[in-house]
Structure formats: C-alpha cells, structure tokens
Amino acid sequence: MQTIPGGVTAPIGFAAAGVFCGIKKRGKDLALIVSNRPAAVAGTLTVNRMRAPCVEWAQKILRKGRVRAIVANSGNANCCTGRRGVRDNRAMAEETAKLMGIPATEVLVASTGVIGQPLPMEQVRNGIRSARAQLKRTGSHSAAEAILTTDLRPKEFAVCWKTAGRVVTVGGIAKGSGMIAPHMATMLAFLTTDLTVEPALLREALKQAVPHTFNAITVDGEMSTNDMVLLMANGGAGLPPLKKNSPVYRDFLRVVREICETLAKEIVRDGEGVTRLFTVKVTGAASSTEAMRAARQIANSLLVKTMVAGRDPNWGRVAAAAGACGIPFKPERLMIRLGLLTVFKGGEPASVSRAAMLEQVDQPEIVMGVDLGRGKAEAKILSGDLTEEYVKINAKYTS
Amino acid sequence: MQTIPGGVTAPIGFAAAGVFCGIKKRGKDLALIVSNRPAAVAGTLTVNRMRAPCVEWAQKILRKGRVRAIVANSGNANCCTGRRGVRDNRAMAEETAKLMGIPATEVLVASTGVIGQPLPMEQVRNGIRSARAQLKRTGSHSAAEAILTTDLRPKEFAVCWKTAGRVVTVGGIAKGSGMIAPHMATMLAFLTTDLTVEPALLREALKQAVPHTFNAITVDGEMSTNDMVLLMANGGAGLPPLKKNSPVYRDFLRVVREICETLAKEIVRDGEGVTRLFTVKVTGAASSTEAMRAARQIANSLLVKTMVAGRDPNWGRVAAAAGACGIPFKPERLMIRLGLLTVFKGGEPASVSRAAMLEQVDQPEIVMGVDLGRGKAEAKILSGDLTEEYVKINAKYTS
Numbered sequence: 001m002q003t004i005p006g007g008v009t010a011p012i013g014f015a016a017a018g019v020f021c022g023i024k025k026r027g028k029d030l031a032l033i034v035s036n037r038p039a040a041v042a043g044t045l046t047v048n049r050m051r052a053p054c055v056e057w058a059q060k061i062l063r064k065g066r067v068r069a070i071v072a073n074s075g076n077a078n079c080c081t082g083r084r085g086v087r088d089n090r091a092m093a094e095e096t097a098k099l100m101g102i103p104a105t106e107v108l109v110a111s112t113g114v115i116g117q118p119l120p121m122e123q124v125r126n127g128i129r130s131a132r133a134q135l136k137r138t139g140s141h142s143a144a145e146a147i148l149t150t151d152l153r154p155k156e157f158a159v160c161w162k163t164a165g166r167v168v169t170v171g172g173i174a175k176g177s178g179m180i181a182p183h184m185a186t187m188l189a190f191l192t193t194d195l196t197v198e199p200a201l202l203r204e205a206l207k208q209a210v211p212h213t214f215n216a217i218t219v220d221g222e223m224s225t226n227d228m229v230l231l232m233a234n235g236g237a238g239l240p241p242l243k244k245n246s247p248v249y250r251d252f253l254r255v256v257r258e259i260c261e262t263l264a265k266e267i268v269r270d271g272e273g274v275t276r277l278f279t280v281k282v283t284g285a286a287s288s289t290e291a292m293r294a295a296r297q298i299a300n301s302l303l304v305k306t307m308v309a310g311r312d313p314n315w316g317r318v319a320a321a322a323g324a325c326g327i328p329f330k331p332e333r334l335m336i337r338l339g340l341l342t343v344f345k346g347g348e349p350a351s352v353s354r355a356a357m358l359e360q361v362d363q364p365e366i367v368m369g370v371d372l373g374r375g376k377a378e379a380k381i382l383s384g385d386l387t388e389e390y391v392k393i394n395a396k397y398t399s
Numbered sequence: 400m401q402t403i404p405g406g407v408t409a410p411i412g413f414a415a416a417g418v419f420c421g422i423k424k425r426g427k428d429l430a431l432i433v434s435n436r437p438a439a440v441a442g443t444l445t446v447n448r449m450r451a452p453c454v455e456w457a458q459k460i461l462r463k464g465r466v467r468a469i470v471a472n473s474g475n476a477n478c479c480t481g482r483r484g485v486r487d488n489r490a491m492a493e494e495t496a497k498l499m500g501i502p503a504t505e506v507l508v509a510s511t512g513v514i515g516q517p518l519p520m521e522q523v524r525n526g527i528r529s530a531r532a533q534l535k536r537t538g539s540h541s542a543a544e545a546i547l548t549t550d551l552r553p554k555e556f557a558v559c560w561k562t563a564g565r566v567v568t569v570g571g572i573a574k575g576s577g578m579i580a581p582h583m584a585t586m587l588a589f590l591t592t593d594l595t596v597e598p599a600l601l602r603e604a605l606k607q608a609v610p611h612t613f614n615a616i617t618v619d620g621e622m623s624t625n626d627m628v629l630l631m632a633n634g635g636a637g638l639p640p641l642k643k644n645s646p647v648y649r650d651f652l653r654v655v656r657e658i659c660e661t662l663a664k665e666i667v668r669d670g671e672g673v674t675r676l677f678t679v680k681v682t683g684a685a686s687s688t689e690a691m692r693a694a695r696q697i698a699n700s701l702l703v704k705t706m707v708a709g710r711d712p713n714w715g716r717v718a719a720a721a722g723a724c725g726i727p728f729k730p731e732r733l734m735i736r737l738g739l740l741t742v743f744k745g746g747e748p749a750s751v752s753r754a755a756m757l758e759q760v761d762q763p764e765i766v767m768g769v770d771l772g773r774g775k776a777e778a779k780i781l782s783g784d785l786t787e788e789y790v791k792i793n794a795k796y797t798s
Contacts, residue, residue, distance in 0.1 A: 048719060048722040048723050049721070049722035049723075049726070049727065049728060049730060050718045050719060050721065050722030050730050050733070051722075051730075077715070079715065079718075079719075080715055080718050080743055080746075080748060081747075081748065082745075082746050082747030082748060083746075083747065084747075114713070114715060115713075115714075115715020115716065115718060115719060116713075116714060116715040116718070116742075116743065116748050117715075117748075225715075225718070225719050225722060302701075302789070302793065303793055306789075306790055306793035306794045307793070307794070309790065309794045310793070310794030312794070314513070314514075314515075315514075315515060316476070316478065316479055316513060316514020316515040316624075317514070319449045319478075319479050319514060319515070319624070320447060320449060320478075320514060320624050322448070322449065323447040323448035323449030323450075323624060324447050324448075327448070328448065329448060331448060331449050331450075334449070343515075344479055344515065346481075347479075347481050347482075348480075348481030348482065348483075349479060349480065349481065349515050349516075386790055387790055387794070388787035388790045388791060390701070390705075390790070391705055391708065391785055391786055391787045391789070391790060392787060394701065394702055394705035394706070394709070395705045395706070395708040395709030395711070395786070
C-alpha cells in the first residue's frame with residue numbers, strides 16, 4: 001500500500017475541475033467531480049434539523065445508490081433559502097446533467113458558505129459550464145481548492161495497492177474550517193475508488209470510518225446545515241464486485257478509514273485560527289456514549305482550548321470540564337494525564353513539577369487523558385486550540 | 400421601593416471588609432462578611448462533580464441553616480487540592496470563628512480562582528485577621544472588590560422599602576467573569592437582608608430567583624467547581640418572621656429576584672472580553688427544558704457570539720445553532736427574529752433589507768427571538784459576545 005498524489009482523481013475513471021464563477025469575491029468557488037461510468041455511492045449527511053436543499057437532495061439520491069457526478073460550490077450554503085433554494089439546487093443538478101447527457105438524479109450537489117442568501121444562479125450556471133469544459137484526470141487539486149471557504153489549504157489524500165494483479169486506488173478531498181464538531185460540521189469530503197463496490201458495502205465502509213474520524217473532531221463545537229461525506233465507487237479498475245469480509249474488502253475498509261482520518265486531521269489542523277492540535281482521550285467510562293460526552297465537553301471547552309493556545313498546563317480546567325458534563329463519576333477516582341504525566345489522581349494533585357508539565361503542553365500535539373474510573377469504555381476526540389484569529393475571522397465573515 | 404448604595408452591608412447588622420493578603424499578585428483577595436447576630440441562610444451550589452471543599456462545606460452548613468459569617472478568597476479556588484484542600488478550607492472557617500468567638504460551623508467559606516494549587520495558608524490567615532480588624536458597616540464595596548478574579552468592576556446592588564412602619568433592606572454583591580454559564584459558573588453571589596426569614600423560605604426565594612437570573616446567563620458555556628449563591632437573613636430590622644404568601648414575603652421575593660437579575664446582568668456585562676450583550680429568547684417550545692436547551696445552544700454558539708461581536712446580522716448562524724440542538728422542530732415552522740424584525744419564517748428568508756437588519760444588530764443589547772413552532776414553553780438566556788480579548792485573557796491566565 002502506498003500514498004500517492006492525485007486525491008479524488010487518483011482512481012481510474014474519475015475527472016475533476018475547480019473554477020471561479022463569482023459566488024465568492026475571489027478564489028475558486030465551483031467544483032465538479034465526475035466518473036466516466038455510473039458509480040455506486042454512499043454518504044453520511046448532517047443531522048442538523050436545518051438541512052440545506054442539497055442535503056435533502058442527496059438523501060433521495062443516496063437511496064438509489066448510483067451517480068455520475070458531484071457538483072459543489074463554496075461561498076454560499078444555499079440553506080434557509082426557501083422554495084427558491086430548492087429550485088436553485090435542482091437547477092445545479094440539471095445543468096450538470098444536461099452537459100453530461102445524464103439524468104439529473106445522477107448528480108449530487110453540495111454547497112458550503114453563508115446561510116440565508118440566494119445563490120447567484122447565472123454565475124453558478126456559467127461556473128458549471130466552465131468546470132465541465134475544464135474536467136481533467138488531474139483535476140483533484142483544483143476541485144479541492146474550489147470547495148474551501150475560510151480554510152487555507154486544499155486537503156487531498158490517496159492510497160493505492162495491488163490486489164489480484166491490479167492496482168486499485170481510493171482517494172479523497174475535503175474542506176472544513178469553522179463549524180467543525182462531532183456530527184460533522186461545515187465539512188465536505190468526497191471520496192472515490194475504482195474498486196467495484198455495491199452501495200450497501202460502501203455504506204458499511206463509511207459507517208465504520210466516519211464515527212472515529214470526521215465525527216471525532218471538533219474546531220468550535222458547531223454543527224453545520226450542509227455537511228456531507230460522499231464515497232463513489234466506479235469499478236474502473238476492472239475487478240469483480242467486492243465481497244463482504246474478503247481480504248480486499250478488509251483492505252478497502254482500512255484504506256477508507258485511513259483517508260478519512262488523514263482528511264479529518266487536516267481539517268482540524270487547518271481550522272479557523274488553529275495553531276495547535278490536542279487529543280482528548282477519555283477512558284474508564286461506563287459506556288462509549290458517556291466516554292464521547294466527556295471527551296466532547298473537554299474538547300469543546302473554551303477554557304481548555306485557550307489553555308492549549310497559551311501552552312499553560314492548567315489541568316484544573318480539564319477537571320472542571322469533566323465535572324460539568326453530568327456524568328456521576330467519583331472525584332476521587334478521576335485521573336488526569338497531560339501527555340505521559342499523571343497530574344491528578346485519588347482526589348489529589350500529583351507531585352509533578354511545573355517544568356515537567358510545561359514540557360508536556362509544549363508538544364506540537366498534546367494528548368490529554370481523562371479516566372473516569374467507572375468502566376471500560378473509551379472515546380477520543382481531536383480538537384484545536386482557540387486563538388484570537390478565530391474570533392477575528394468569525395467576527396468579520398460577512399453575511 | 401428604592402435602590403440604595405451599600406450592597407451587602409446595606410441591611411442592618413451586617414459588616415464587611417476586603418483586604419489584600421497575597422494570594423493574588425495584586426488587588427484585594429480576601430473578603431469577610433459578618434452578621435452581628437445569628438442569621439438564617441440558604442444557598443445554591445454548583446452541580447459540577449468536581450466540587451471544591453468550600454462547596455462540600457457549605458452543603459453541610461446549609462442543612463443547619465444558621466451562620467454568622469462568610470469568608471471568601473479570590474485567586475485560588477482550592478479545588479482538586481486533595482486532603483490538604485479540605486484541611487485548609489476548614490482552617491479558614493476555624494480562623495474566622497476563633498476571631499469572632501463562634502463555632503466554625505457558623506462560618507461559610509467561598510473560594511474562586513485557579514484550580515489544583517494549595518492555598519498559601521499563612522497569607523490567608525493573616526488576611527482573615529486583617530479583614531476582621533477592618534470590618535465596617537460600609538465595607539461592602541471593598542468585599543465586592545476582594546472577590547473579583549479577572550472581572551473588572553465590583554458588582555453591588557441593594558434595595559430598601561418600608562413595611563409595617565420599618566425600613567427593610569436586601570443587598571448583594573457578586574463576582575463572575577469567565578466560566579459563566581447556566582448552572583452557575585465561576586460565580587459567587589452573597590445576598591443579605593435584615594428581614595426575619597426562616598431558612599426554608601430563604602431557600603424558596605432563591606429557588607424562584609436563581610433559575611431565571613444566575614442560571615440564565617452565559618459567558619463561555621463553562622460551569623465552575625466553586626459556584627455559590629448565598630442569602631443570609633439576620634432579622635436586624637426587628638420585624639416578626641416572614642409568613643409565606645404575605646404581602647411582605649411577595650415583596651421580598653420580588654426584590655431578591657431583582658437583585659439577582661441586576662447582579663447577573665452585571666456579571667455578563669463584565670464577562671471576560673465582553674463588549675456587547677445579547678438575549679436569546681426561545682418561544683414555541685414543547686417544554687421549558689426544551690426551550691432552555693435551544694436557548695443555551697444558541698447563546699453559547701461561538702459563531703453567534705462572534706457575529707454579535709462583529710455586528711453582523713448573519714442570522715443563518717442562529718438557524719444552524721437551533722438546528723444542531725437535537726430538537727425535532729419542523730424547519731418550515733421555525734421563526735427567527737433579530738430585535739423586532741422577523742428575518743426567517745415559513746422556511747423562507749423574510750424580505751427585509753440588510754440596512755434594517757444592521758440597525759437591529761447595532762443596538763447595545765440585541766434580542767434574538769427563535770420560535771420553534773412546537774408548543775407554548777419559552778426560555779431566555781442572557782449572553783455576551785466573544786472577542787479576541789477573551790482569548791487573550793484565558794490564554795494568559797497562569798495556572
């Protein structure tokens with residue numbers, strides 16, 4: 001197995017493009033990803049009640065499980081835009097479908113950006129035409145650029161390996177930035193593969209990967225209206241359909257998870273104003289729901305996030321956040337670790353020097369361990385620090 | 400009824416002092432409030448699992464319902480400090496009791512500040528002695544100063560009125576700043592009255608006031624380990640014990656609530672980095688728990704808070720936060736208002752000009768209305784904006 005360039009167009013039979021059409025003030029804002037043959041598809045969608053038309057649209061299409069293209073725009077989420085928003089979303093699918101000579105029901109749409117404003121449809125149509133004209137087998141990078149909003153770096157990753165005498169590939173691109181929290185976020189991720197995989201097995205692969213990757217990160221505790229992770233398989237490598245529990249299937253699961261993990265980490269690293277990453281690892285919980293609840297409370301605590309930004313080993317904030325999440329643990333059984341260092345145990349601060357603690361929080365990636373002393377369940381969340389830059393970005397991001 | 404100066408020492412028979420003893424680097428850090436006769440007392444304590452020894456101590460004392468004094472320090476929360484912390488807390492009560500010639504069980508202790516570090520007990524003892532020596536009938540202001548941590552302004556309020564030919568008074572002081580969220584926060588509030596009120600009725604008064612005041616504010620969504628609201632009644636005005644449901648009792652409830660409300664608002668106004676206040680009013684909920692859940696999600700949303708800081712009428716963030724809180728409302732029944740202006744209704748953005756929206760978010764105190772269209776319950780939370788200053792303060796606050 002090896003990491004290769006090429007992102008979402010690394011697998012055989014996929015092409016992509018990213019163009020500027022005028023939704024944003026500058027920078028690419030419209031992406032198109034197509035398969036040269038019908039592809040099976042699966043997806044995970046936001047659970048926010050205020051779902052954008054593109055999410056509703058995706059839900060219908062995903063039931064059928066076959067598509068040819070994804071059209072995505074940044075700069076405008078086309079959410080809370082009423083009947084016009086629903087029409088505009090459909091028009092995006094139809095315009096793409098017309099150019100490709102396929103039914104609109106084989107086109108997925110994704111939008112990210114400001115909520116509550118109508119899409120400038122003339123620009124969007126021009127953008128779709130221009131993206132269609134620029135489709136390339138090496139277009140992943142420009143598509144990855146075109147889905148960014150306030151994030152700074154395109155996020156791409158691909159892995160290939162040999163099986164049954166053929167090279168097979170899985171690749172992906174993602175965008176994140178603000179509104180990144182468990183249960184997705186303003187987060188789009190598109191994955192492709194040239195393996196032949198039925199929709200049911202694709203869904204299974206996402207179900208195994210997403211909870212521990214895209215749903216186990218947080219930037220600001222917000223959940224967006226437009227999130228989606230999509231995974232397309234077009235069979236371009238010419239192998240027979242994957243069988244559940246076959247060795248290739250297990251490799252596929254492993255690679256999908258690795259790609260999701262890499263893209264998810266990139267999302268946090270490129271989160272608004274994020275300068276440093278930290279992982280909250282909760283152990284000793286009575287259930288995994290409980291472990292996740294504690295991990296989220298700590299990972300989203302503003303005081304914990306600012307403490308990471310300030311490289312301050314103020315573990316009392318971790319204790320306070322753990323205590324605030326409504327889990328009836330016994331304080332005398334709580335254990336807190338900064339990196340490898342136990343700093344609180346048995347109801348008492350451990351006798352460790354401030355210098356030793358400072359060393360732990362001075363790592364580029366901090367791990368905070370919290371054991372609740374109640375059971376064997378555990379959970380892990382990756383988070384980023386909170387800096388003045390986050391506030392600057394979000395106080396200025398114009399509606 | 401009238402507002403008068405004097406805060407916690409405005410009622411007859413109370414004296415207070417605030418001194419510097421060296422727990423903080425500078426500024427007063429130890430406060431003493433005493434009644435010249437035994438006073439009935441009631442309190443509301445943090446529900447954080449990691450409670451400081453002073454909270455555990457208060458819980459015991461409040462069961463008996465009679466005290467003479469509150470000794471409070473800032474700069475160190477004496478929390479997560481193990482057996483030593485428990486001893487130090489008791490020593491604070493004992494030192495105060497010895498100087499006053501009363502049992503230690505008549506002294507409440509409150510601490511606020513950094514977690515996990517031992518109290519410098521020599522300084523604390525000196526501080527208690529010096530505060531005792533400086534007790535004054537006009538000492539409220541200096542006590543209010545001595546309980547501050549990162550908040551900037553002492554918070555005091557008192558109201559008096561005439562009843563049965565006597566003037567009766569209720570007064571209070573508070574501190575807040577960071578870690579302010581529903582279910583208290585790093586929040587201390589001490590109220591006094593010279594009415595004669597049994598502990599059971601005092602508890603009733605707090606129970607009616609706290610949920611709508613101190614528990615209906617948020618600065619950063621954090622809940623502290625040390626919060627308490629205490630209310631002492633010493634009968635100094637010479638009236639017979641208050642009867643439940645009497646006119647004086649109803650006046651008393653009203654005044655306690657007004658004082659809690661005023662102090663709570665001051666806490667948000669003086670929250671870390673807060674420049675502007677906003678109220679989230681949720682209506683149309685199926686239950687008040689549900690209303691409160693939605694109100695908290697919106698009031699604590701970093702994107703909503705930064706939007707207020709930036710005076711940006713980006714109401715889509717309010718919609719996204721409402722949608723993220725797990726309440727199954729129908730998007731087409733959701734209604735969002737900025738001030739008096741309906742901006743989203745029936746699944747569609749209202750046709751209001753950006754100028755009109757800008758005017759609404761340019762008020763010194765913004766009201767955001769969210770109707771869930773599910774029932775008749777409602778809830779209100781007061782919050783402050785999130786600015787770069789909050790991050791600056793909390794990245795630097797040394798452990």
